Amino acid sequence: MEIQGHQLHWLHIGNERVTRCWAAHLASRELAQSYILVGPADVGKAMVAKNFMRTLVCERRDQAGSDWPCEQCETCRQTARGIYPDFYELDVLPDKQKISIDQVRQLLDKVGLSSLANNYEVALIRHADQLSEPAANALLKNLEEPQAQALFIFLVENLSALPATIVSRSQVFRFYPVAADLIYDHLVNDWGTNRDLAKNLAQVCLGRPNLAIRFLEQPELFQDYCQTAKILLQLITSPVLADRLAYLRQVYPSVAISAGETEWNLWQIWLGLIRDLLLIKQDQLPLIQHWFLRDELEKAADVLSLSVLLKIFTNLGAAREYLTANVAPNLVFHNLAVGA
Incomplete structure (x- = not known):
């Protein structure tokens, strides 16, 4: 320039x-x-x-x-x-x-x-x-x-x-989120990232290139993120309350006094999955965040009705208010899992 x-x-x-x-x-x-x-x-x-x-x-x-x-x-x-x-x-x-x-x-x-x-x-x-x-x-x-x-x-x-x-x-x-195509090109051309991984990172970072690079440099963080997202999707789709609570314990076993980085990250992943499912309902698969879960998300979108997804979306909005108000996070996530 x-x-x-x-x-x-x-x-x-x-x-x-x-x-x-x-x-x-x-x-x-x-x-x-x-x-x-x-x-x-x-x-x-x-x-x-x-x-x-x-x-x-x-x-x-x-x-x-x-x-x-x-x-x-x-x-x-x-x-x-x-x-x-x-x-x-x-x-x-x-x-x-x-x-x-x-x-x-x-x-x-x-x-x-x-x-x-x-x-x-x-x-x-x-x-x-x-x-x-x-x-x-x-x-x-x-x-x-x-x-x-x-x-x-x-x-x-x-x-x-x-x-x-x-x-x-x-x-x-x-400053605004960066287009996924720009992030993808940067990862492939400047970092030598293989195309499949670059696609996953460019989508999952939601326009935040520094997050994509951090996941690239610290692959264990990205692996943890992927594992958490997979478990949360199982929680969202499970019809059995006991199973949903068991999935929650896998991703959030601690009892925190107030919402820190872990709690907000979990909330954001949960919200991102619901957003993806709503996008798939509207035939917008290319826009989803969790590209690495696209097959599982498409199956989940076939099972979950639009009204159920909108209810979870509303519950996540309420959960955000509770976390901001320092309500005990374990109670907030427990209520989300019960209402999923």
């Missing part, structure tokens, strides 16, 4: 409109002080943000016809190795649910100092929709009193979770 005479080397898949627009900001030198990247997890928001940062601080950025980034200057070598001194990342700590005011204060203390590299300072805030209210207010105050070469990038899935005052002071770019 070429932007005003510069060859853009931003490794990403899809969302080309965002890439072109953001690179044009660099070319025009009309930079906002803060950017918000909105979109689902694993669509490549962080990758594009880091590509932007690397180009922003590249020592040859202003040279006519230079590559963006050049990959040759000292700063490019630092960013490639992850040791550029004026790039900061902030995220929710592993044992916490929110980004705290203390984390933000520590970040702002660093950004408030003079640049160690005499260049731009860039702060990347992941899961910014999980900022605590005091943390968000501290960042807002900083945005109200901008520094000349300090730039903030917020990554969010839900824009409405950010204070409107932060949104109004930022340039917003929206």
Whole structure:
């Protein structure tokens, strides 16, 4: 991709409109002080943000016809190795649910100092929709009193979770799920993936290329996912309550206090299977997510009526509300299995 005479080397898949627009900001030198990247997890928001940062601080950025980034200057070598001194990342700590005011204060203390590299300072805030209210207010105050070469990038899935005052002071770019064909081509051409596996990964990731690559790099994760999906489909199609509860124990044997990653993953797989069955009912087999289960799904769609599938779909919507409200997940999934 070429932007005003510069060859853009931003490794990403899809969302080309965002890439072109953001690179044009660099070319025009009309930079906002803060950017918000909105979109689902694993669509490549962080990758594009880091590509932007690397180009922003590249020592040859202003040279006519230079590559963006050049990959040759000292700063490019630092960013490639992850040791550029004026790039900061902030995220929710592993044992916490929110980004705290203390984390933000520590970040702002660093950004408030003079640049160690005499260049731009860039702060990347992941899961910014999980900022605590005091943390968000501290960042807002900083945005109200901008520094000349300090730039903030917020990554969010839900824009409405950010204070409107932060949104109004930022340039917003929206990322969307990537077409399965693009992901398939990327896996085959750039990763050398065999076509059958590439098809399965491109479908199952639902437009999230980073998830497809993670499954490719960690095949045991994909195997676990496939096994869970197979068992859940057996649960959905079983007419015997005792069998459904036995299948549930195979995929969710633990008793969690609140909904964590495991619980939400299980809910998403369950929802995806029902979506697939509804698509097959409408003669839309090519659009299903779980391509590796297409034969089993077609048989299940012949057995389950549309009214039953819609009832399960409604129950899954209620389950989402319960999980969000911190109802015990084992009770939520038990009720789903009983009503399946």
